[in-house]
Amino acid sequence: MQRREFNQLLNTILTPDSIQDFCPNGLQVEGREQIKKIVTGVTASQALIDAAIAHSADTILVHHGYFWKGEAQPITGMKKRRIAALLNHDINLFAYHLPLDVHPTIGNNAQLAQLLDLEMMSGLEPNTRSVAVTGRLKTPMSGKHFAQKIATALNREPLVSLVRDEPIETIAWCTGGGQGYIDLAASQGIDAYLTGEASEQTIHSSREQKIDFFAAGHHATERYGIKALGELLAEQHGFDVTFIDIDNPV
Known part of the structure; x- marks a missing residue:
C-alpha cells in the first residue's frame, strides 16, 4: 500500500x-x-x-x-x-x-476493559469525547481481589489505595497518565478508579473521598491498543505486522 x-x-x-x-x-x-x-x-x-x-x-x-x-x-x-x-x-x-x-473497540481503554472483564458504559467527562470512561465490574469483587486480577492480567503488581470495605461495582478508568481524573470519578460516586500512574496527591484524593485507587503502570495499561490496531491491519488489510513489547516498569 x-x-x-x-x-x-x-x-x-x-x-x-x-x-x-x-x-x-x-x-x-x-x-x-x-x-x-x-x-x-x-x-x-x-x-x-x-x-x-x-x-x-x-x-x-x-x-x-x-x-x-x-x-x-x-x-x-x-x-x-x-x-x-x-x-x-x-x-x-x-x-x-x-x-x-478513546477508540471504542481497539482503543487502550476498550482493550483494558476486555482484559479485566469491565463493562464500558459512558465517558467520565460530560459533553466531550472523554479520554476517561466509566463502567462496571462484570463480577463485583473486593479491592484486594481486583488488585490480584490486575497483577495477573498485566503481569505486574499495581500500586493500590484501598479505602472501602464494600465490593467494587462501579469503576472509572483511563490508561496511561490519567491520575488527575480521580477527583471527577469520586464526585460521581464511583467506587474505584484505575489508571497507569499515580501522583503524590492521588493517594490523598483516594483516602479523603473514599474511592479505591489502582495504578497499574503507564506502559502496562497501554500495550493493548497498539497491539489490537496492528492485528486489525494484518487481518483486514494483509499487512505483515509484528508487535514488539519494549519492557518499561513505569
Whole structure:
C-alpha cells in the first residue's frame, strides 16, 4: 500500500480530527513509499527503532511518538539519534496518541476493559469525547481481589489505595497518565478508579473521598491498543505486522 493511502486508512479508523491532542497524529517521519512490513509498539524509543531495523520493517506504528507540545524543538541528542536512525533506514514513523486511547473497540481503554472483564458504559467527562470512561465490574469483587486480577492480567503488581470495605461495582478508568481524573470519578460516586500512574496527591484524593485507587503502570495499561490496531491491519488489510513489547516498569 502507498504511504498516503496507509495514512488515510489509519485516519479513517482512528478519526484523529475528532479530538484535540498534544502531538501530531499520523505520519511523523517519512520513510519508504510502499508499506508492507510494520512493527508496532507503545513508544518510539531507540530500542523499538533498533528492533524494527532488525526486522527489516519499512514502518513503525506507535502510541507515543514525537513532537509533543511544550518539548524542546531542536533535533539534538537523543531525538537526533532516533530520527537519524529512521531516516538512515528509510523507515516511516506513524503515531496516534489520544485517538488510540478513546477508540471504542481497539482503543487502550476498550482493550483494558476486555482484559479485566469491565463493562464500558459512558465517558467520565460530560459533553466531550472523554479520554476517561466509566463502567462496571462484570463480577463485583473486593479491592484486594481486583488488585490480584490486575497483577495477573498485566503481569505486574499495581500500586493500590484501598479505602472501602464494600465490593467494587462501579469503576472509572483511563490508561496511561490519567491520575488527575480521580477527583471527577469520586464526585460521581464511583467506587474505584484505575489508571497507569499515580501522583503524590492521588493517594490523598483516594483516602479523603473514599474511592479505591489502582495504578497499574503507564506502559502496562497501554500495550493493548497498539497491539489490537496492528492485528486489525494484518487481518483486514494483509499487512505483515509484528508487535514488539519494549519492557518499561513505569
